[in-house]
Amino acid sequence: MAYRLNEKIRDLKPYDPISGDFSxxxxxxxxxxxVPQKILQKIAEAVILASYNRYPDPLAKELCQSLGEYYHVSPDLVTAGNGSDELISIICSAFLMKGDTMLTLSPDFSMYRFYASIAEAKSKQYFKKPDMTIDIDQLIAAANASQAKMILFSNPCNPTSLGLKREEVRRLITSVDALVVLDEAYMDFWEESMLDEVENYDNLMILRTCSKAFGMAGIRLGFAVANRTLTNALKAVKSPYNVNTLTQRTGSVILKEGQxxxxxxxxxxxxxxxxxxxxxxxxxxxxxxxxxxxxxxxxxxxxxxxxxxxxxxxxxxxxxxxxxxxxxxxxxxxxxxxxxxxxxxxxxxxx
Structure with a gap:
């Protein structure tokens, strides 16, 4: 008998970004x-001293220290990832059990539902209003009615470019039993982040990326911030050496360039x-x-x-x-x- 792919991956197609020569x-x-030349020189000096015959630091301690200092959060609450995409995949596979319900919003980043499907979770959608805004009471009702174990959405939103203000996010977090995962990939351009409140809740995890504001898309660097319990669990389930030495060194240098x-x-x-x-x-x-x-x-x-x-x-x-x-x-x-x-x-x- 010939081997057959299982049904959850049988019809999948690889990610296909726009290709071609566009000016x-x-x-x-x-x-x-x-990245300016003077910072590139600092990066070169840092990476040339790395021990490439050794595995990278599994906890990326220096990098997490730099992230914590820049964003004014405890480094102990930071988990570095190979881009925030890796962290989304890990969170969906580890914090959801087979058959659990994950609630996403629509429209939103399409990969959320993909990772839920790979984790064999049920994916429910809350559809935004015609003007692309969110009725927070309807969202809370949808989460509770579906008995969602996780709510995952981008804030500000990709692709709508709109954001949900802090007071409404707080109301969501405190009105549901689900783990609320806020993808704040674009929050560097807005002032409504929940990073400074992350320890106030037992059901909040925040994702950030260094690709959008900081010119680090090429090194694939993202991170998660959560309370100690959630952070310890996330660090336990990620792969041991998920962020390579070059990314750790480069990220640490760039993040020290606050100005x-x-x-x-x-x-x-x-x-x-x-x-x-x-x-x-x-x-x-x-x-x-x-x-x-x-x-x-x-x-x-x-x-x-x-x-x-x-x-x-x-x-x-x-x-x-x-x-x-x-x-x-x-x-x-x-x-x-x-x-x-x-x-x-x-x-x-x-x-």
Whole structure:
């Protein structure tokens, strides 16, 4: 008899990002800011001294110390990961039992439901209102009615660019029995983080990434913050050497550059605001065709008629954005990249 894949992976397809040679890449929500030469030199000095014949520090202590200092949290509550994607996968597989219910929101980051399916958990969805906002009372009711063991969502949201304020997040955490996992990947661009309150709750875990604001997408670095009980459990179930030596050394160096990191955030926010202003002018001219959502992230979320046609016209112009059905998600870029995008978008929308 021939071996057959099991049904949960039989029809899966590998992740397929946009490929091709595009002069402007605004599709992946990366930072457009390169690491300065003087910091690259510090990284080079740090990594050249590493013992590459030895396994990396399994607890990434120096890296967690740097993360804790930058974000003003105890390093003992920090768990480093090979990108926050790895941590999402671990959390779903370890904190959910087969048949448990995980509640996600829609629209939201699609990989949440994928990882739940691999963990053989049931995935229930709370659908946001037509304006993409969240009715917190309805969300609480949905969580309790489904007896969810975990609620996992991004705040601010990818892809809607909207955020849920702290007081509403607190109400959710204290009104459910589920573990609430907040993916704060874009919270560096907003001021509503729950990081400083994480020890107040026994059912809160926060995920962060260094890919969006800090220009570290290439080294795959994310981290989780939770109370000691949850942190100890997470460290126990992750693989022992999940963050490699190069990432640990590089991350530790960059995270000590607080002034530069804060300037990156402000520059990205400024670029986003300028792009948003220009897109809002277009929205006034094409109000029957497009709507730009307010953004507290490093990207814009735009509802647009004939979105696929506009998307393909942008590709023809050498501009890559993210196509999401009736929507486009546009990462903010350099001034030159934003200008090229606007020229291509104005041309495409007139067709």
């Amino acid at each position: 402007v890449r605004l599709d992946a929500n990366e930072s457009f800011l390169p 530069w990191l804060r300037s990156c955030i402000e520059e990205i926010k400024s670029s986003r605001d300028m792009l948003s202003e220009k897109m809002s002018v277009l929205e006034n001219n094409y109000s029957q065709r497009m709507h730009v959502y307010p953004s507290v992230t490093n990207f814009l979320f735009v509802k647009i008629a004939q979105a696929e046609e506009v998307y393909r016209e942008l590709l023809k112009s050498g501009v890559a954005v993210r196509y999401l059905g009736d929507f486009l998600r546009i990462t903010t870029g350099t001034k030159e990249e934003n200008e090229k995008f606007m020229q291509a978008f104005e041309k495409a929308i007139r067709l």
